[in-house]
Amino acid sequence: MVTEEKLAGWTGPSSPTEKDKQERTERMIREAIDAHEGFDGYRNDFSVYAKGSYANNTNVKSDSDVDIVIECTDVCYWQEYDPAKGGHPAGSPYTGPWTPEKLRAEIAAALEKKFPGAVTAGSTAFEVEASSARVNADVVPSFQYKLYFSDGTYRQGTKVFKKDGTSIVNYPKLQLERGKEKNVRTNGFYKKTVRILKRLENELVAKGLTEEVPSYLLECLIYNCPEEYFSRDTWRGTMRGCLAKIFNSTMGREPDNDRWVEANGAKFLFHPAQKWTRAQVHKFASDAWDYMEFE
Template identity: 85%
Template sequence: MVTEEKLAGWTGPSSATEQEKQERTERMIREAIDEHDGFDGYRSDFSIYAKGSYANNTNVKSDSDVDIVVECSDALYWEEHDPAKSGRPSGSTPYTGPWTPEKLREEIAAALEKKFPGSVTAGSTAFEVDASSARVNADVVPSFAYKLYFSDGTYRQGTKVFKKDGTSIVNYPKLQLELGKAKNVRTNGLYKKTVRILKRLENELVSKGLTEEIPSYLLECLVYNCREEYFSLSTWRATMQGCLADIYNYTMRAEPDSDRWLEANGAKYLFHHAQKWTRAQVHKFAGDAWDYMGFE
């Protein structure tokens, strides 16, 4: 059984030393982009910012990698939520500037190689920068500005990320940050603490061979969907019992037609055929965690 004292100890963020390394890593990646002459004349069209667990302050020591977005707004990609009822402003013209997905990857690769010689690997989506004694591992994600237009003229803003094979995905990192902060405020700071507990619980289970590894982002999304009444309970064990019961029961049945769980960005369904995880995988993890916690 995992004690209340141990759970309380799991609520904190990564250590001050680890946070210092994370901040240094982010700063060095910003410097790499800023110093690269391939971006001369276009620097105002780029924004560089952290995303994921590090940006959302839900990371733990074994989840201390830094994800950095390099977003080009010179080119805007867009889609219609309902093509039959366009809400996109008229008068837009096709993009004719230099920033193709291939060009963006090429310049980011050159900038990182110059700053971190021999430490950069080009993945299918992001560039991986290896850790050193002074920094943590980092993923640098080449991205473009993206908008999903609704029929009433409003839009949802995210990023468009092109993979090396030409396929693309849409992410909403700033929405995740915004919604995570709001949920943390509503729960008096207990939402993010609960996320850290679940991540550390998963780490312990995996290290003991008691469950399969679950992506850190998925764990955050699962807690995001748990009922907020659990975050006001008097003990961390009670909070975890409620959250694990929610996760277990939701994944025990078929995906409902309505009231489906969303990713922590509030923009995508958490479970669908294209996800890297399945309901069965999450259901088993919730059961394994329940048993390890010693709940009846």
């Protein structure tokens, strides 16, 4: 049985040594972008910031990679939530130099100069290999994105183009904002519970008792759990409630009126384009429940 003492030990963030490596990695990537001559004349049009588990302080040692966004704000891609109603007038087409191809090329050159032999170009992001002084990093070339509503307000995110020309929209800053808000409402127990679930998944995978589940998905699962679960007297009580909720909510077809969302609160968690499925999550929740020896 996973004891209360062990769960309490799983609530903490990365160790000071690991945190130093993460911060050093972020700093070195910023330095690479700042020093690259390809961005001369446009430095005010780029925003470099961390996203994901590292930025949200929900990462654990086994998932300590750093995700860094290089966002070009010289370009703004946008669309309307409901085009039939309208919400934003069309502007002039962008005529500047920053195409998805050019952005990828300049970021690649900047990283390869700073980290020779340690950069791999993936379909979406560039991976910078870890060393004794830094952790693995994913660097994501992005553009500013706005989703306009019929009242003229908008939701701001990023648009990321893959090498094959397809694109996805992310909301990294909303994830950070929503996570902070939920953590405050739960007196700090939300992020501690996320760390417990991530460490529990790591242990199950290491013992061959479940299939690997993406770190971001684990955070989203806890994000969708009722906040009253985080005020229970014990960590076993909190995990019992969360695992039961995850198991029951992923059983069968998802109801249209109760769809789960990502930790940014802006995108549905389950849909055909996702790289995970409800069945995968349901099986993981069952495996975790059994390992915790809940009845």
